[in-house]
Amino acid sequence: MSAELRKIATFIETTYVEGGKAAGKPVTTVIVAAVIRNPWAGQGFVEDLRAEILASAPSLGETLTRQLTDLMPAEGVQAYGKAAVVGVNGEIEHASALIHTLRFGNVFRRAVEGTAFLSFTNTRVGPGALISVPMIHKSETGKRSHFITSTFQIADAPGPDEIVIAIGASDGGRVHPRIADRFQDMEEMANEQAST
Template sequence: MSLEIRKIVSFEEETLIEGYKKADRPLRMFAVAAVVTNPWAGRFVHDLKPVVREYGPQLGELLTQRICELAGGAENIEAFGKAAVVGLNGEVEHASALIHTLHFGNFYREAVEAKSFLSFTNTRGPANAPISVPMMDKNDGGKRSHYLTLQFNIGDAPAADEIVVVLGGATGGRPHHRIGDRYQELQELGHDVDNPAAV
């Protein structure tokens, strides 16, 4: 079964003022979503891997190209994440399958030269369901300034037999961030910063 994309949706917002104070640098957050036919809708399929290996690279390459263009270049992306929403005739496993694979995510990670894993959500819902894309610093998972969430929706997607597959990005951290990074608290609690599990 070949990949069928009904539409591609781009979303962007730019924050100029936060907390009644002008941002030193405006924060741009953006996402690109592909609305695809769910090849497993309405039935139970045990082995999802053949479709994942076919769809993953196609979606990964397409969405990575689009989001890097939206950012004005991969080098402008500091925080990143991914999401998928499956329609009501599908399983959350179907949403998970298309984004939780290196055949999909590595295109984005390599394009932005990231060290961190892509934070994510995978949910089920009707058309116009909320889409939340959590993000973090592409190179440092403990950098709290870049813990961000982009929210948007698509009025007619996902249909019951569709999946919305999303990549998200941001050009920086939250304006006026001031809660510090997790490393400071690890030190306060007597943990080894290089090995948080050690006391």
């Protein structure tokens, strides 16, 4: 891996009860996060980020995907997402650069046979900040039951010259989904419009 890796942190959460009601099937989410040195740290404004994207994004995708699928087998993944947060000395563009490339995302997508885009967050934070990884169904983008978010924190990351890159997956949607899918809303609204 070209990126200078300090550590990898993993977070696993299984929900058995929600709203006082037991889950029909417990739902597990897994987050795998890499803490790397910001490759553009100390260089001032860098016009072209491409060299480091090409050098680091594919190997980051491979490392994180391998670790995640070791914890949650690829065939069990139903929803997925990603996040990148840069430390206070970096630009949000630095975090974005490493995850908003097909050279990163396609590694994860192919491994879990996903077709949907990877929902994401990218921002600037200090060490120990809460980091959110939003997820959607890996192939049915309107399936609101799988609009979920997993939140984690790493006490000492990102440092001022670091980036945290994370991917997340879930083996189900929310435990007790009770809202319609997006496509049902669209159909109902079209029918309402047609009847006016």
